[in-house]
Amino acid sequence: MNKHKIRYYVLSVLVAFVFLGIGTSPFVVAGASNSTQASSSHGLITTTLPGGRVVLSNSMNSGSSPDGMLKVLASGQSDAQPMVLSGGYVYWYNYGNGQLNRVKETGGAVDTITTFSTSDGISFGIAVQGAYVYTSFDNYTYGLTAILKTKISNGATSTIESSTVYVNYGVTTSSKYVFFVQTNGDIERMSFTGSGLTTIATDPSTLPWQVLYSSSYVYWYDLCTGQIGKVSQNGGKTTLLSPALADCGTAISTGIEPMTIVGTHVYWTFNFVNSADVYNNSVDAVSTSGTGFKILYSTTSSFFGGVDSYKTSVLFSNEATSDMYSVPNTGGTPKLLYSGYTFLALGVVGTNVYATAETYVVTGKA
Secondary structure, eight states: OOOHHHHHHHHHHHHHHHEEEEEEETTEEEEEEEEEEEOOOOOOEEEEEEGOOOOOOOOOOOOBTTTTEEEEOSOOOEEEEEEETTTEEEEEEEETTTTEEEEEEEEOOOEEEEOOOOSOOOEEEEEEEEEEEEEEEETTTTTTTEEEETTTOOOOEEEEOOOOOOEEEEEEEEESEEEEEEEEEEEEOOTSSOSSSSEEEESSSSEEEEEEEEEEEEEEEETTTTEEEEEETTTTOOOEEEEOOOTTTTEEOOOOOOOOETTTEEEEEEEEEOOOTOEEEEEEEEEESSSSEEEEEEEESOEEEEEEEETEEEEEETTTTTEEEEETTOOOOOOOESSSSSSHHHHHHTTTTEOOOOOOOEEEEO
């Protein structure tokens, strides 16, 4: 399933929403775990990274950049999109063939941890905590959604939460819990074994989509309105940190939008299209206390994807032009970093930026 099909599926779920057990997982392809792929070394969504950074979540040519060539960490991928950086590794999920893969940040052999069935399912996000990858997976053929827990060392996968009523969207983890979003708008919390399922936020905005954990709070991104909200990991009062950027009553946003939390700020991209196919795209920022909301950059002729922060800049991808840009975190004119690649998810560790780009996973200087 390519990214365009994914968006159509996202839209169908969105329209339906707005307008109208534990054990061996049935989502995994039998025997498909821990295989190794060759990786390329030439030219170039949710966990806590070193230093406290939190990062969620096409056809390529050789690529170019004013700062030099990018390094390919993995080639021959099948629509690589959701990505997590953790413990010196890049993890990602392939929408095309269902592979859950990883490779060292410095490069090397690509390890296929396991393979999920793509004939009747799709992942809306992955998170890494300790020795496991947690995947939000929707089996649309059988009307069953689940949070899957996969052991990194051997690919063994179990279903720690499932539902025949709701679709699960974003997923994130803390050192104690797994958090995820259901289509009824609720944000849920449970243990790593799936016990103690608790609703920490009941329908806190129009359509909560992605979630990130940071410093005892769970932050969410609303797919309809482009708003950011937060709630304590223990539940209680919910707070919308930013104003609505759109209204689902007249139009809808598209894509699986990313956000990132760095220090005391949240950064995200938003894409909005109305019935006349008029786009409004923006890179946005707000403090974790809800002050200082600002649109850092906006346009009506693009489609923005992944986002992260490096020093005083915010990096983001423009899928429409196959470029990666940086913009000052106070707003301003974007600077071209890399071109020739349809960058999707982005993440920064140290001085390097990492990205999925459909058939490749790449890295370069941030």
